[in-house]
Amino acid sequence: MTRKAKDPATLIPLKQSIYRVLLALPDGELLHGYAIMQAVSAMTDGRETILPGTLYAALARMADEGLVDEREGPDDDPSGGPKRRYYRRTSFGRAVARAESERLRALLDIAVAQKIVREGKG
């Protein structure tokens, strides 16, 4: 059973690992841990990775906070290996990801204003 916090702001700022996992989970799609790990790497062209220890610690916390729904996979998992858990981003998880993104965008705006970076460039 998960408990959902009312206000996304209570979880901000997010740990980087949790933010990455939230971004890697597409809306409505169920992914298992290894697939999330690959998705994190793929969405950043390999620049960002997440290792299994951090990933599963983050997933446990996210399930506890109500950021993801955790579901048992089938016994005969098509991906092979042991029985897996599958995760789906909740609407609350999406709201928290949005709040964190806005926080980061506000910081980026400051960096742009100080000409540390150019808008739209790295």
Next chain:
Amino acid sequence: MSLRRAATRIYAVVLRAFPRRHREQYAPEMIDTFDRELAGQRREHGNWRALRFVLAAGLDAVSAGLGERLRHWRFGGAQATGERRRGGMMRTGMSWLDVKLGLRMLVRYKGLTLAGGLALAGAIGIGAAWYDVVGDQLHPRLPLPEGHRLVEVEMRNASSSKGEWRVLHDFLNWRRDVRAIEELGAIVGMVRDIGMTPTNFGEAPYVYRAVSAATSSPLVMGVRTAGDPEALAARVRVIATGIDPGLRLDDVQSLDALVWSEDAPMLASSGAFVAVVVLGLCMSAAGIFSLMSVSVARRTREIGLRAALGASRGRLLAGIFSRAIVLVGSGIAAGNVVLNLPGLGLADGATALLRTSAVMLTVGLLACVGPARRVLRIDPTEALKAT
């Protein structure tokens, strides 16, 4: 056994850094994820990158596992996190009920409470006295405006020319008789000390003041020698008499001997004080440990029932430590009251009492670690079966 399988087995061992509950839920998946990623790294990037992945994943598992352990220890895992968020008394993990039960425990085990309380009070008294003695010796301060300008205050018996111990009474007399430092006498000058006594460590300057003809004040003279100072002692006496027949040199000795004669009693008394303080601390810790162990042993069934009803580890620990805090707090309060009784004058200064009380609180809480670990090991099923 292939290297990949060996690495996977090692990774499975490293996962022990995680709490058991986490391992039971996630370890098979984590090992499988590690194994697949290792195979992928080796296939796409070669052995070197695979080795780097193994090392990084191992360190990551240790770090994340310890983080999870800390989270479970602090909040009792997922369930207690929810309890904590629901607020109220759960927020602190302690409640007035704990304090009430702690007080009831003190009444119930009168003998142990008395022994523990007395040991704590004694330890606080010894500790406070220790701070007073060390403070007086290392940082003597005259209780006057600009008293810090005097770096050395020494009591001398005018007839015997021997030094005397300063006591609180002297400071009170000085406070009454002397209104300003200048009233102590005209300061002739200041020179660097030659380091005779352990109280100024050879670096503090000495203050000299004019000596009237009527005052029998001892003078100290230092002579630097190139050879053996013992051989020169007799000759120094002769030289002094040659300068002034009335000049009599007593107690001529080498600086090493002088420093040792000053240091030795101080070291011996310090050692004795430390031994007594440590003994007091051990007695207090043993008293608290016994009381909490007895309490845990008698409450095994109750603790098991609480755990079975879903009380988190943090909540169970709060029950133990809050009772210990009640006990230690009572002992500290009793010790402070006794030390501040009018006329007793054992403790001079709030800072010393505060520090000693903090040390006692720390020792008291450390003494509870053993009983607290026993609480965490209680199996609800076994505890409920026990009669």
